[in-house]
Amino acid sequence: MLKTFRSCKVGINNQDSFIIFVTNLYTLKRLFFLFAFGLVLASCQKNLIEPESEFPIDTASDTTPLNPGNSQSLTFNSQVERLIAIKTNEIRSSLGRDTLIQTAIGDSIASLHSIDMADNDYFSHTGQNGSNPWSRAFDFGLSFSSLGENIAKRGPYPLGSEAELVASDLVEQWVNSSSHYANMISTDWQYIGVGFTFSTNNVAYGTQLFYY
Numbered sequence: 620m621l622k623t624f625r626s627c628k629v630g631i632n633n634q635d636s637f638i639i640f641v642t643n644l645y646t647l648k649r650l651f652f653l654f655a656f657g658l659v660l661a662s663c664q665k666n667l668i669e670p671e672s673e674f675p676i677d678t679a680s681d682t683t684p685l686n687p688g689n690s691q692s693l694t695f696n697s698q699v700e701r702l703i704a705i706k707t708n709e710i711r712s713s714l715g716r717d718t719l720i721q722t723a724i725g726d727s728i729a730s731l732h733s734i735d736m737a738d739n740d741y742f743s744h745t746g747q748n749g750s751n752p753w754s755r756a757f758d759f760g761l762s763f764s765s766l767g768e769n770i771a772k773r774g775p776y777p778l779g780s781e782a783e784l785v786a787s788d789l790v791e792q793w794v795n796s797s798s799h800y801a802n803m804i805s806t807d808w809q810y811i812g813v814g815f816t817f818s819t820n821n822v823a824y825g826t827q828l829f830y831y
Contacts, residue, residue: 695782706786711804719829725813726812752828756828763831769799771793771824775822789815808829808831811829813828
């Protein structure tokens with residue numbers, strides 16, 4: 620019986636050795652490449668830095684008392700302005716008057732005049748540039764049928780003064796003047812704007828703008 624077998628070589632000839640050598644070399648290169656890539660990747664990951672927030676968050680409370688003066692923040696001024704509007708409306712409500720609506724444009728007009736008085740050390744309804752309450756309102760594009768203005772100056776105040784104290788002092792000063800008080804309680808008005816600031820020597824300047 621004739622049996623045919625294909626021989627299976629146990630040994631490896633030179634050609635086979637070369638192929639295996641090349642194959643193993645290729646495998647080693649791949650392993651080396653993967654190892655090197657892993658090191659680079661690890662290095663890159665190690666050096667990654669979390670990006671900072673584009674918009675920093677101020678965690679300070681809006682009710683924190685702040686010092687008056689040049690470093691005075693808008694937060695403190697806004698507190699005083701809001702408190703003046705609230706106290707004015709409380710007086711009006713006690714007399715059965717309608718509540719006035721505080722407006723952003725009214726605040727802007729009033730603030731401009733308070734800042735001008737504080738910066739230039741004067742106290743008058745007439746601005747340094749000759750403006751008056753009506754012309755200042757026109758400059759801001761405010762539409763109104765009637766308009767009135769109260770201004771007050773008080774101080775200097777010690778550092779650390781509370782917004783509540785400053786607002787109460789200014790409102791009290793207006794209440795104690797018959798003409799200013801008449802403006803505050805008049806039934807002619809529908810809106811109010813309030814502007815407040817400190818001068819460099821901590822003198823308080825307040826402006827109330829009434830209109831409809």
